[in-house]
Amino acid sequence: MTEAQIQAFLEKMVPSCRSGYTCLKDWYDTSRTTSADSMCGAYSGGTRERASRIIYKVSQACGINPQVILATLQKEQGLVNHVWPSDWRYRIAMGQGCPDTAACDTRYYGFFNQVYGAAWQFKRYANPAGTSQYFTWYAPGKTWNILWNPNHDCGSSPVYVQNQATANLYYYTPYQPNAAAIRAGYGTGDGCSSYGNRNFYQYFTDWFGSTTTPVNACAQPSSPKTAVKTYVVTASSLNARSAPSLACNENISALAQDTVLQATAVVDGWLRVNTEAGARWVAREHVRYAAADESACALPPKVxxxxxxxxxxxxxxxxxxxxxxxxxxxxxxxxxxxxxxxxxxxxxxxxxxxxxxxxxxxxxxxxxxxxxxxxACALPGDTSAAHMVYTIRESGTSGLTSPNPECGIGRATLSGQTVVQAVSANRDRDWLLVSSGRGLLWVDRSHLTRLASTADPCEVRVSSRAAQRTYLLDVDTEALSSPTTVCDTGSVPISAGTVLRPKASTEAGDWLQVETGQGMRWVPRGSVRQVTSEELCAEPPADATSAMKTYTFLAPATARTAPYAECASGVVEVAAGTVATAVEVNGARDWLKLRLAEGDLWVPRDAVRYATSGESCTQPSDVRSAYKTYVVRSEGSVSRSAPSLECGRGVVEMSAGTVLTAKAVTADRQWLLFESSSGEDLWLPREDVDYQ
The missing domain is CATH 2.30.30.40 (SH3 Domains)
Incomplete structure (x- = not known):
């Protein structure tokens, strides 16, 4: 029944109400908003909702035939055809929370609370998924002894409970009518008679027809009107039915919230819409008009x-x-x-x-x-979320790009005892998609052990081996204190493009241990690739700092354009005894960038030693002419016979304000050459003078 049909039924039952009373057809109540649970969907509350609207909305939310609600309202308080009902009848309209042996529970007072609470209770009797198996004593498909009357002395007799609907009636009113009650029709039987389930049956069949005669609830309407608009599902989940009736349970399709639907017909509060399963009917009240940008996303006709x-x-x-x-x-x-x-x-x-x-x-x-x-490696469907933490049982375990042992593309080997975070499970839950050092991979669940809740994933120790290759970081990455994505304690960000020289790796090479400014950290192998010689030579070290001392080559050595032995570009052989000034040192302090005749190049730190004072006074070969006039900035500026702070020859303290004309400047423009008053050439740091 639609809301309009319910209202029409109530008006038919009571065309006019006695003066001074409010009959059910005119009753209004304020309903409350309820969230969805295992029994009922969400109910959006409202102020002054008509009784017929509350009955309809509850029937939709809980999946209860509104005819059952109407028959129960009559059975419990006679509200459907009562012409002078008192307010207390509405307060306990469905008898919900009102056992025969105790006072009513005030939590269920009020028309809405009664209707919603009873419908919710009817659904709970079926022990739906997510609830306990509490209601079992009138389970369908079995014969049960059912009392005649609340007075146990009246006894009981066996009743075969054929279906859940019958079970619900006996859970709600746990008595059966005896022969005297049945003979009496709507009248009174004997001292052991009970009337609740008798009256429900008689009201239901008198008003709505036989409960056993099959009715084709899925029959198509004869003349629906054409519809052309597009709609969007507003309910959290909406059942699309093969006919415009809640009683039609054939070929139901569940539509998710925000699904866009193209309507093709409309009839009595229902819309016929296109779905991928074919044409289906949905209740109009659970959809809204689609916006312009949503209309293009309407589901196609049957696929x-x-x-x-x-x-x-x-x-x-x-x-x-x-x-x-x-x-x-x-x-x-x-x-x-x-x-x-x-x-x-x-x-x-x-x-x-x-x-x-x-x-x-x-x-x-x-x-x-x-x-x-x-x-064999196609992405799976029907996956579900997973969130537990596991350890890889043994080294050599394969991680696959699909939960299929036949998949050989993108297969990676994972190290034993490493900790992994599960993010998805396949339909059978015998494979888990885990976050590993090689990225997201599927692992056979039999190769995983659940990490104890008391274990600290950052403290799990794994076997490692020395690493020798050089890598390039492909993406911005967090270097972690332990080889697992689960541990983010003490993480250090490293930018994409950084060259890494790992000190160690896990046994399967799925994690690399690198040195950072905050100590040793682990980087997932999936975030790096082996670097090429060209890339090494083009990549300046990100952690280099300035240097200025002068060094002497201990033996012939090779200078390179980058501080990596694998760099083969711009290689220069430097003779033993060559003296050069450092301009930079890398973060590990095992390479120096020296100013050589061929340019600024990197050499291993162990290929040079500190230059002596005499060696530091070697004249540079790469100078350029200069001619401007300068003024010494402050007292104590020192000139030297060579552009090096280590040079101790020709040291002369200059007075502030001394005017000098430059003859030359070093290639890096850090030193100026002047002629002293005695005619001697002396070098002065550029930072010690200003233009005149």
Missing amino acids: GSAQYAYVLVADSTGRAVPNSGCELKSTEISAGTIVQAFAVSGDRNWVKVHIGDVDGWVDRAALRRADTMET
Whole structure:
């Protein structure tokens, strides 16, 4: 029944009410908002809601036939056809919370509380998922001894409870009518008679027909009106039915909140809409008009099935519907991703595929058919969230790109005892998608051990081995204090493009241990790649600092454009005894950048020693002419016979205000050459003078 049909029924039962009283057809109550649970969906409360509206909305939220609510209102308080009902009847309208052996529970007082509470209770009797198996003593499909009357001395007799609806009646009113009650019709029987379930049956069948005669609740309406507008689902989950009736339970499709629907017909508060399963009916009150940008995302008419796996040949977008104009809930998919298709659009230009824990439509032009090996690695569907923490039981465990042991693409080896965080599980929950040093990979659950809740993932120790290769960080990464993504204590950010020289790695090489300014940290192997010689030579060290001392080469050595032995670009052989001034030192302080005749180049620190005072006074070869006039800035400035602070020859203290004309400047423009009053050439730091 729709809300309008319920109201019409109440008005038919009581055309006019006695003066001074409010009959059910005219009763209003303030309802409260309730959230969804295992029994009922969410109910949006309102001020001064009509009784017929409350009955209808509760029936929708809890999935209860409104005819059952009407029969119960009459059975308990006679409200449906009462022409002078007192307010107390509305207070306990459904008898909810009013046992035969005790006073009513005041928590259920009020018309809305009674209707919603009774409907909720009817659903609870079925022990739905998420609840305990509490109600079992009148379980359907069995014979139970049921009392005749609250007076146990009247006895009981066996009753076969055929279905859940019958069980609900006996849970709610746990007595059966005896022969005297049945013979009396609506009248009085004997001292052991009870009337609740007798009256419910008689009201229901008198008003709505036989409970056993089959009615085709899924019959299609004869003349629905055409509809053309687009709508959006507002309920958290909306049942789309094959006919416009709550009693029709055939081919129900659940539609998620915000699903966009194209309506094709309308009848008595119901809309016929397109869904991927075909045409279905939805209640109009649970949808709203779609905005302009939403209309392009309406579900297509019935789609066909698909079974092949595909590979994306280009970066593409997974869309909510097969329409490139739909921008809502889109998912970007990288070229090379292998996807499993399970539906195809009517024009066969789009396929619907699994994309991790979501599904999306992809333009078929962006796909090619996967081969046998690729098919084994297609992204799975029907995944569910997972969040537990595990350890890898043994080294050599494989991490796969799909929960299929036949998948060989992107297979990686994981180290034993490393800690991993589960993020998803497959449908059978025998494979888990975990966050590892190699990225997100599927691992057979039999190779994982649940980490004890008392264990600290940052303290788990793993075996390691020496590392020798040099790597380049592909993405901004957090270097962690332990080889697991679960531990973020003491993490150190490292920027993409940083060159890393790991000191160690886990046994399977899925984590690399590197030195940072805050100590040793672990970097996931999946965030780096082996660096090329060209990249090494082009990558300046991010942690270099300035240096200024003068050094002498101990033996012939190789100078390079970057502080890495693998750098083969710009290599210069430097003779033993060469003296050069340092301009930078790397963070590990094992390479120096020296100013050589060929330019500024890096050499290993152990290839040089500090220059002596005499060696430090070597004249530079890369000077340029200068001619400007300068004034010494302050007392105590010292000139030297060579542009090096280590040079102790020709040291002369200059007076503030002394005027000098420059003859030359070093290539780095840090030293100026002047001629002293005695005719001797002396070098003075550029920072000690100003232009005249």
